[in-house]
Amino acid sequence: MPAPNFPELEEQILRFWEEKKIFGKTLEKKSPRGNFVFFEGPPTANGRPGIHHVEARAFKDLFPRYKTMAGWRVERKAGWDTHGLPVELGVEKALGISGKKQIESLKATPAESIAFFNAECKKSVWSYLEDWNKITRRIGFWLDLEHPYITYETPYIESLWWIIKQVWDQGLLYKDYKIVPYCPRCGTALSSHEVALGYKEVTEPSVIVKLRAAAGQKIKSGSGKEIVTDDQTFFLVWTTTPWTLPANVALAVGPNITYRLAKNGEETLIVAEALAEKVLPPDSKTLFSVMGRELAGLSYEPLFTFVKPDRPAYRLIAGSFVSVEEGTGIVHIAPAFGEDDLNVGRGNNLPVLMTVDPDGRFLPEITPWAGEFVKDADPAIIASLKKNGALYASYDYTHDYPFCWRCGTPLLYYAKESWWIRMTALQEKLLRANAQINWVPEYIKEGRFGEWLRSVKDWAFSRERYWGTPLPIWECEKCEHRLCVGSLEELEKLTGELPKNSGAVDLHRPFVDALKIHCQKCGAWMSRVKEVADVWFDSGAMPFAEWHYPFENKKRVDGGEAFPADYISEAIDQTRGWFYTLLAVAALLGKDAPYKNVISLGHLLDAKGQKMSKSKGNVVDPWQMIEKYGADCLRLYMYSVNQPGDAKRFDEKDLAELQRKFFLILWNVLAFYKTYSSIHYPLSTIPSRHILDRWILARLSELAEKVTADLEAYRVTEPARALADFVTDLSTWYVRRSRERFKGAGGKQASATLHFALLQFSKLLAPFAPFTAEALYRELQGSMESVHLENWPKLEKKMSDKKLLEEMARARVVVSLGLEQRSAAKMPTRQPLAKAVLTGAPFTDEIAEIIRDELNVLAVEQKKSGEISVTLDTALTPELKRAGALRELIRHIQALRKSAGLTVSDFIHLSYETSGEPAAEFKKVETELGQAVRAKTVTTGRADLPYTTEVQIQGETAWIGLEKV
Numbered sequence: 001m002p003a004p005n006f007p008e009l010e011e012q013i014l015r016f017w018e019e020k021k022i023f024g025k026t027l028e029k030k031s032p033r034g035n036f037v038f039f040e041g042p043p044t045a046n047g048r049p050g051i052h053h054v055e056a057r058a059f060k061d062l063f064p065r066y067k068t069m070a071g072w073r074v075e076r077k078a079g080w081d082t083h084g085l086p087v088e089l090g091v092e093k094a095l096g097i098s099g100k101k102q103i104e105s106l107k108a109t110p111a112e113s114i115a116f117f118n119a120e121c122k123k124s125v126w127s128y129l130e131d132w133n134k135i136t137r138r139i140g141f142w143l144d145l146e147h148p149y150i151t152y153e154t155p156y157i158e159s160l161w162w163i164i165k166q167v168w169d170q171g172l173l174y175k176d177y178k179i180v181p182y183c184p185r186c187g188t189a190l191s192s193h194e195v196a197l198g199y200k201e202v203t204e205p206s207v208i209v210k211l212r213a214a215a216g217q218k219i220k221s222g223s224g225k226e227i228v229t230d231d232q233t234f235f236l237v238w239t240t241t242p243w244t245l246p247a248n249v250a251l252a253v254g255p256n257i258t259y260r261l262a263k264n265g266e267e268t269l270i271v272a273e274a275l276a277e278k279v280l281p282p283d284s285k286t287l288f289s290v291m292g293r294e295l296a297g298l299s300y301e302p303l304f305t306f307v308k309p310d311r312p313a314y315r316l317i318a319g320s321f322v323s324v325e326e327g328t329g330i331v332h333i334a335p336a337f338g339e340d341d342l343n344v345g346r347g348n349n350l351p352v353l354m355t356v357d358p359d360g361r362f363l364p365e366i367t368p369w370a371g372e373f374v375k376d377a378d379p380a381i382i383a384s385l386k387k388n389g390a391l392y393a394s395y396d397y398t399h400d401y402p403f404c405w406r407c408g409t410p411l412l413y414y415a416k417e418s419w420w421i422r423m424t425a426l427q428e429k430l431l432r433a434n435a436q437i438n439w440v441p442e443y444i445k446e447g448r449f450g451e452w453l454r455s456v457k458d459w460a461f462s463r464e465r466y467w468g469t470p471l472p473i474w475e476c477e478k479c480e481h482r483l484c485v486g487s488l489e490e491l492e493k494l495t496g497e498l499p500k501n502s503g504a505v506d507l508h509r510p511f512v513d514a515l516k517i518h519c520q521k522c523g524a525w526m527s528r529v530k531e532v533a534d535v536w537f538d539s540g541a542m543p544f545a546e547w548h549y550p551f552e553n554k555k556r557v558d559g560g561e562a563f564p565a566d567y568i569s570e571a572i573d574q575t576r577g578w579f580y581t582l583l584a585v586a587a588l589l590g591k592d593a594p595y596k597n598v599i600s601l602g603h604l605l606d607a608k609g610q611k612m613s614k615s616k617g618n619v620v621d622p623w624q625m626i627e628k629y630g631a632d633c634l635r636l637y638m639y640s641v642n643q644p645g646d647a648k649r650f651d652e653k654d655l656a657e658l659q660r661k662f663f664l665i666l667w668n669v670l671a672f673y674k675t676y677s678s679i680h681y682p683l684s685t686i687p688s689r690h691i692l693d694r695w696i697l698a699r700l701s702e703l704a705e706k707v708t709a710d711l712e713a714y715r716v717t718e719p720a721r722a723l724a725d726f727v728t729d730l731s732t733w734y735v736r737r738s739r740e741r742f743k744g745a746g747g748k749q750a751s752a753t754l755h756f757a758l759l760q761f762s763k764l765l766a767p768f769a770p771f772t773a774e775a776l777y778r779e780l781q782g783s784m785e786s787v788h789l790e791n792w793p794k795l796e797k798k799m800s801d802k803k804l805l806e807e808m809a810r811a812r813v814v815v816s817l818g819l820e821q822r823s824a825a826k827m828p829t830r831q832p833l834a835k836a837v838l839t840g841a842p843f844t845d846e847i848a849e850i851i852r853d854e855l856n857v858l859a860v861e862q863k864k865s866g867e868i869s870v871t872l873d874t875a876l877t878p879e880l881k882r883a884g885a886l887r888e889l890i891r892h893i894q895a896l897r898k899s900a901g902l903t904v905s906d907f908i909h910l911s912y913e914t915s916g917e918p919a920a921e922f923k924k925v926e927t928e929l930g931q932a933v934r935a936k937t938v939t940t941g942r943a944d945l946p947y948t949t950e951v952q953i954q955g956e957t958a959w960i961g962l963e964k965v
Helices: 006-020 022-028 051-069 085-095 110-124 129-138 154-169 242-247 273-279 339-347 374-387 423-435 448-454 488-495 535-540 554-558 572-576 578-588 622-629 631-640 652-676 691-712 717-743 747-765 770-779 802-824 845-855 878-899 917-924 926-933
Strands: 077-080 144-150 173-183 199-212 218-220 226-228 233-239 250-253 258-264 267-272 285-291 315-318 330-333 391-402 412-421 438-440 473-476 482-484 525-528 568-571 597-601 833-839 857-863 869-872 908-914 935-940 947-953 956-964
Touching (some): 006 022, 051 622, 129 622, 154 482, 154 535, 154 578, 199 374, 233 242, 233 330, 374 391, 572 597, 652 717, 691 845, 717 845, 802 869, 833 845, 845 857, 878 917, 926 935
Parallel strands (some): 568 597
Antiparallel strands (some): 173 412, 199 391, 218 226, 250 330, 473 482, 473 525, 833 869, 908 956
């Protein structure tokens, strides 16, 4: 039975599953333990799946397979995330356009343009659907791909509108003028969880500028010292965003921070005491120090006057957020471009100077840099500061900066009106829900995820885009009264119609934008606000929207049949993506934790630990790996290479090694079994008391217990490695030591034992390597149509034997020590020795016999002692040498049989010729020799035979020849 081509074998199994509808039958099998709920995090099919998607899908598939065999019913509905910036950007690229202005100019009117653009978006989300479905099927990830939830469909959006209405009714959805992380390329705000996905380390110019104090102001210390400011008195201010300086309206100092006034030549410089030594020249002279609260209220001259403030500005204010960790301890305040800045500005009635347009370019009023992208203008601004004498210092500053998670543009913190959800009001609820969740790795719970929740921010919910779930909010054009719509029925009641696209209801822009509502307050028309919802809301609401809740399936969700999830899994970055929005939406609806167990996966890197990217040329094609090694090999690699939460350095060599050390060895064991076992003997009919049979069954029982316990605890690496260890034990200890039994007396018992072990192992392997498990099960003629329709193994307690396992483990240590001694003495393993002396806890006679045979000694002598040790008697008598020579000869004959392509059942005619001392000894044992190598005849001397070889035996040349009978 030759080793298979594993990818081809998997294709055969795949056809078998599909022809026999095995996945469907797993859903129909008895499920006495009820429902096990799994949520599929929806991917977007506008890009090809990568090897990291194989990793995630492998982990997603594992537990539903296990739970199905363990008596649960596991529905697995596929899902597609179809809205959002990723889709829009792809369409922009395909159309050769960029930005919102060009989108709204695609056709004669903005509405026609949006309709055309959204239609293109809808088509594009299915660009790679077949690729996704194909790889999902090929890796054995069982999902209901025929009935997926799709986030752009009307019933799904209606459920989203209902959820938004619940949030609205609680007063948690509000509009406010706030600083938002803003992508100038995409023309929209981002939420905090989106911002968290796009940080990169950058090195940018930072500056310390000199802002001249207004002349004639007194600065007085607590000790009575004072100065009067003049045109040479400066506040030193540090910023990493020079482009925001034209919008400066104030300087903030820490009220309880001490500031030093120092003389540097003719200039008086003011800086935080704690930072003075770093910032001021060494030869500057200290005048005195003051507290920050004493500086508050002082005025200074603006650096730039492009935009005139509409209220008093250019003064020092107190801010508790000011620190002395870096910079100068004096913070430049531009309320248009910073959250702290806007908050302190409101508290001090400061103006907001907007100097930048929605594309991230300076407005025409900023004449030197009008139309220039603000980040690109930094060098010119620094040059202007230097020219005007306002630049004190400039140096590069390395820090983490947020970029748009989809288009890669640097984000700007930008003051604008947006819709928000007040998540801060639900913080305690979020933390309580998180406490109910079992996280793998465990440290994510209080670490990355817990920290996120403890510093939770209100959700920047709206996006000024097109292809998304429209916010169901209408605003009066006259009195600004607002209302939120929560269903199609309510919309039709208020407007008298439903938005249609080619005759079908379509809630997307621009169709829904055209519907007007009469204002209940003043009778004027109400129009829908133009924003769409954050795309992460779409996927976060999937536990409800996939069932069109609450319009359908209400009992299913509320009754626990479909909510919460027992298990979900995605990559680590989803701690601030889908994992968070699932929790947020559930909390908003008054639900407990939406998932009970979650495995957060580490990133997949290349072999050198680098992030995979097309630009680096280090992206691994999953199809190449599958076609070369098989999907099971790739799956088992993901499970076993390291812990799920650790980053994986993907190296193809590891796949090759896994295939060789696990899959090929497992198949060789199966081939060995089939060679000697033409009939499958049930273990129950011929139970064996042989020590090796009892041991392998005890190992199998131990394995089943461990794999079950680990999977129940959502541990993956440990059971995957335990399966591999068992295969090694099965091959290198059980089968190797049982070969002769299979050929003779005890063969039926050995065959029944191995059949049972392999059959039960196929069931334990099934969730991890479903194709191989199925092939193994079918070769062993399992009783069910598929291994995946089997029940999870529960082995009889009588098979468990911890004492035997411990004793055999000690025996293997003894054997290992003895073989090390042989190697050190350069004594071949086939050379028998007189005896081995063992110390330590005594072994039973059966185990001692195994040790004797493994060490190839004539006797084992045991002595009680504390520690295990082995001493071999390496003195060779003539009799021992002769026995060693015979073993060498048998080994060479068996090797020649193998190279001749003979099977274990073939008989041969054997001839041999040797010289020296071994010749006469071989003659005495020709009968024994013939039996050992299945020779019908044994003759001495060379003969004309088809298969011959010359070998060395104890320093003498021997010739061997044979032919098949």
